[in-house]
Amino acid sequence: MQPQAVIFDIGNVLIEWQPERYYDRAIGAERRRAMFAEVDLHGMNDAVDRGENFRQKIYATAEEYPAWRDEIRMWHDHWLEMAAPEIPQSVALLRALRAKGIPVFALSNFGIGTFEIAEAAYPFLSEFDRRYISGHMGVIKPDAEIYARLEADCGLSAQQLLFTDDRPDNIAAAAARGWQVHLFEGPGGWADCLAGHGLLERAAV
Structure with a gap:
């Protein structure tokens, strides 16, 4: 799918x-x-x-x-x-997805205060269609609750979601719910994954 x-x-x-x-x-x-x-x-x-x-x-x-x-x-x-520097190739992928009209969400373990600092330093953090920030939710990955709450809020089924994270435990928890997943080991591999799903052309970044 x-x-x-x-x-x-x-x-x-x-x-x-x-x-x-x-x-x-x-x-x-x-x-x-x-x-x-x-x-x-x-x-x-x-x-x-x-x-x-x-x-x-x-x-x-x-x-x-x-x-x-x-x-x-x-x-x-x-x-x-x-929390520095930004990873520019990943930011470019985020923006390329949005330019194609593909909804892009953030799901991150982040404090309330630390996210305020990061958002001021990294304007691209305001560009997500939806943001699921653990400090505001009171639960962190890989707790199953945070994934369930994202599903309930966005209205999409688990199988319709593609998630990348650098931690295998967070990826495993998402996969257990039926999410499509990619273990992030660098923006090149993530770009290949997005191209493989038909979401972006590999040359987009």
């Missing part, structure tokens, strides 16, 4: 999301490894993605680990440096 809507994850699909890379630059790889081993920073970020207050959650976590207080606060104070 040809997809009737295309769904993009955002982090590492449209925008690079590499906190470890930022910390390697800021504090050095050895200290970064030590901090990440001691502090569940990605778990902290998941709480933000579920809707907890961005600054309060980061700063509260920093107080729990005083030896890393300044470094943990960087997650808030320098967040945009972790």
Whole structure:
């Protein structure tokens, strides 16, 4: 079945999301490894993605680990440096789909506060036909509920949706519902997938 809507994850699909890379630059790889081993920073970020207050959650976590207080606060104070740069070829695919009148949705684990920062920095985030942002929904991928709520809201069946994400667990959860899926490993492969579904010409990007 040809997809009737295309769904993009955002982090590492449209925008690079590499906190470890930022910390390697800021504090050095050895200290970064030590901090990440001691502090569940990605778990902290998941709480933000579920809707907890961005600054309060980061700063509260920093107080729990005083030896890393300044470094943990960087997650808030320098967040945009972790969520950068955009992936221009993926943005071009998003725009090419929209130019052809194909509905394009976002389904992303993103906090309320962090999405506001990202939207100001990356205007293309306003170009989706529908946006499903976990912080506003109170649930994150790969929880089945977030996929079910997208289906209910957009009115399309699972089989009519084509979804790309860089995380295999998120892809597996979508596939289990019957979505058509593509594990994102780079914009070239995603372009090939879209062409294979007859949605775009490969030369479009």
